[in-house]
Amino acid sequence: MALLSLLPAAVRGQESAPVGPKSVATGQETAPAPALTLDRAVELALAANQSLERARLEVDAARAGLVEAQAASRPTVDANAGLAYLVNPPDGITIPAGAFGTVTDPSSTFPARVPDSPVVLVDDPENLGVSLALQIDQPLYTWGKLRAGERAASAGVDASRSRMDLSRREVTRQVSRAFAAVAAARESLPLVEEIVRVLQDRVADAQAQLDAGATTPVAVLAERSRAASARLQLVRAEQGLASALASLELLIGREPGDLASVPLPNELPPESILVERSLDGHPRLGELRATSAQAAVQVDVASASRPFRPDVGLSVKAEAQGQRLPLVQANWIDSWDANLTVSVGASVSLYDAGAGLAKLDAASARYGQALSAVAELADSLPLQLRAAYEQYAVATARMDLGEARVAAAEEQRRVAEVGFENELVTRGDLMGATVGVLEARLERIGARLDADLALAELEYLAGPIR
Secondary structure (H helix, E strand, O other): OOOHHHOOHHHHOOOOOOOOOEOOOOOOEOOOOOOEOHHHHHHHHHHHOHHHHHHHHHHHHHHHHHHHHHHOOOOEEEEEEEEEEOOOOOOOEEEOOOOOOEEEOOOOOOEEEOOOOOEEEEOOOOOEEEEEEEEEEEEEEOOOHHHHHHHHHHHHHHHHHHHHHHHHHHHHHHHHHHHHHHHHHHHHHHHHHHHHHHHHHHHHHHHHHHHOOOOOHHHHHHHHHHHHHHHHHHHHHHHHHHHHHHHHHHHHOOOOOOEOOOOOOOOOOOHHHHHHHHHHHOHHHHHHHHHHHHHHHHHHHHHHOOOOOOEEEEEEEEEEEEOOOOOOOOOOHHHOEEEEEEEEEEEOOOOOOOHHHHHHHHHHHHHHHHHHHHHHHHHHHHHHHHHHHHHHHHHHHHHHHHHHHHHHHHHHHHHHHHHHHOOOOOHHHHHHHHHHHHHHHHHHHHHHHHHHHHHHHHHHHHOOOO
16 A cells, blocks of 8 residues: 555655646746745834834824924014004194184284194094014023923933834734744644544544454544544634734735745844843833933922022013004104013012922922833843743754654654555554654644744844844
8 A cells, every 4th residue: 555645745745846826818827926024024014003103103293392392492582463443532632723812913903813823732643553562582590490391302202212112023023923823823734634634534444443343442432532632723723823814914914925934043142142132222111211211300390390499581572553554654653652671580489388399209209110110121121031032942942852753753654654565564553653743743833933932022122133
């Protein structure tokens, strides 16, 4: 009996030549679509991820806040203009002719009026009123509150950038995990299917032997139990592949298609180097450090806002008022008055019932909390990296063990094939050796998946490695 008919090409270690899809019209082969690489999948996910887009917008908002904080220490210029119309303006002051009586002119027989014509003391006001004002305000001394605001805004920019970097790392980790899960599930599924088929054949052989009286019902039930367990593993493999594909498709925004193989690094950097990189560049730690810097600034602001700390500022105001439109009405210059006011003012709180000290205490407490969060994460990162480093080391060792077990299982299968052809072993022994090869390959795939997941975690903690 030919053994090769019992095994798929993947189990025999043989691969047929790849054949590209053929054109319907011409029957000629067309070039297959290129396999999706991990780098390309990460690029697609970063472009499509909504949380990363929100993080980018947060960085833009923080930058605008920094510009606003910097502008607070610079002069501000305000201008306003007004135009009014009086329906019933008040009358002016005029001395009419003859208000002071008459006098006799010696040279004339007619009396002369005093005054001889109306005298306008105050012109009648115009119906129209125009006002213009320009004011420049410049803070002079604020006990460091404005500079503290700039430092807080700058720390806010750093924190938002760290959050964006953290989102990028999280997306990269998710894609790496989903990519590895899809690759492992696609490679495992045919092996599990073949195990199910072989075990079903063993069940049929056991049933035939029971019908012939050559075995007991216990042997048949045992084979059925193994077959049922394999079918359970098949269902898990099928559902795992569907879930991994759905996750990867959601991340990259399209169907993944074929996946390119991802080589593991020949050697990891020393653990101490990875710990140093993690402590220096992990985005979450950078965010917490920026938050602690903001909390330190709030302490300075609360201290500077206590009583008896006046804020001093300079104000320059130019005003002009008139009753005729410039360059439009005649003699408009005569109706305008202008004034310039330069003042230096101070604003100070004399008593706040202890509110300033309470704000200072609260700001100091928040600063202590921020420092505690930084210290806690700095202590936990080396432990997280240690766990991932250990997982990767164990997984790669399991991969080496898997290679050895696959080689041993294939040799046992070849021995069983020869023994079966020479009627030295049974068909059940041959199928058992076949299942051993398939299970050894599944174990190797599982070890590779663990290595990929550990590497994704290491890159999340310490940055790119491969």
